[in-house]
Amino acid sequence: METKIFKKDEIPEAVELLKNGELVAFPTETVYGLGALATNEKAVKGVYAAKGRPSDNPLIVTVADEKMMAQYVENVPERAQKLIDKFWPGPLTMILPAKEGSLSTAVTGGLPTAAFRCPNDELTHELISQLGAPIVGPSANTSTKPSPTTAEHVYHDLKGKIAGIIDNGPTEIGLESTIIDLSVEEPIVLRPGEITPEDLAKVLGEKVLMNKGTTKTAGVPKAPGMKYRHYAPSAPVYIVDNEKDFNDIPQRDDIGVVALDSVLDKIEAENKFSLGKTIDDAAHNLFNALRFFDNQPDIKEIYVQGFSTGNISAAYMNRLNKSAAGHHFHN
Structure with missing residues (x-):
């Protein structure tokens, strides 16, 4: 398979590839993501195959806006709305109860929850808006390797395995989004990022916990990066x-x-x-x-x-x- 590099004026071509079940990497302000149509189970499973990613590791659902997210959740709680108003689009992923049957187990890892993110990148916003549906968005790298912060990093890892890469230059932040679990009684950060628990607590008006778990988490992890070794080069x-x-x-x-x-x-x-x-x-x-x-x-x-x-x-x-x-x- 030839892996094409797309520029700004070629977004419609990338949209067609996604509609046809192909994989396309996309830029965000954090790291590059690997996109597949979230409602196409075969395409989603292709993401696991391309990355060499364990299939019990849930995927983030990347949306254009909160209206798109609302189609896949039971409801948007007040907590989530406060965080959306303050931090979206931006480097924040929220875990919420998923609407039953709206997403396949390939996306959720078989959990009743799903993780949602609306990245702050104009090309990716245009991509998902034109597609009219969410895409999954794990980091666009070979599993266990350092996450990609340029299109060149993606090409190095996944050339010949995916249909295309949308190039919008180096990412701004360089570390993945903060993940907060809002499906539990006390909100808890499962993966730290640029937005801190203190930032979140200030907006929510309540205490936000920080997960102290390690890569040894048992069972299906609720969020990416909680169970397996990540970000590792070959040398120790x-x-x-x-x-x-x-x-x-x-x-x-x-x-x-x-x-x-x-x-x-x-x-x-x-x-x-x-x-x-x-x-x-x-x-x-x-x-x-x-x-x-x-x-x-x-x-x-x-x-x-x-x-x-x-x-x-x-x-x-x-x-x-x-x-x-x-x-x-x-x-």
Whole structure:
């Protein structure tokens, strides 16, 4: 299969492919997603096959607006409406009770709930609006690999496996959306992102919990990224929590070092990748850094800077801990 790169004026062609059950990757403000018509079970199963993704991992339903979402949920609770008014379109996914029979088990993982997101990207909004139906939207990468933040990343992983990729340049945020479960009594964040529990609590006027689960979650996970290892390059990743410990990293030419400029400027290392100047820069650049070294077969270990402060640090460390399988480097 030839994988075509679509530009802005070629959206109608991408729409036709989706209507015909083909897979098309699409841009968002977080990472690139892999789209299939959410109401076409065969196409949805094709997403699992293309990614090599476990079939008990539910998929996010990507919609053009709340009106489209309302067709697939039992009701839109007041909590959800408050969050929609504040954060949609944007990097927030909400889990709600699904309308019975509206979505196949290939989308929901057999759960009575579904995850909904309305991304802030003009090309993807146009795509779904013209399609007139939602698309599933897991990250457009091979399962377990770092999520794609450019169309080139998608092409690297999925060329020949999908029909097309809509290219809208590098993503703005670089980490996936926050996922909040609104189907339970106390709202809980199942995956951290740029929108924090504190941001959500302020809008909802109630406490928002944070899931402390790991990739060892038993049974069918309620949201993507809760059960299996994610974001992992081939070489093992080690988290460096203290800046001073970078001085003790092995000095070998098969080592990759990923950190802020302020750290890289102070250490001797042959293979460096800059995360930028701030924690926000680091969140934006993390997946690109992991992919950079994953494409170098001579790199045998990757050491990445960890963070404990900053609004997006929880989201950053969530992804990095999964990439490193929880391995930290200590002096």
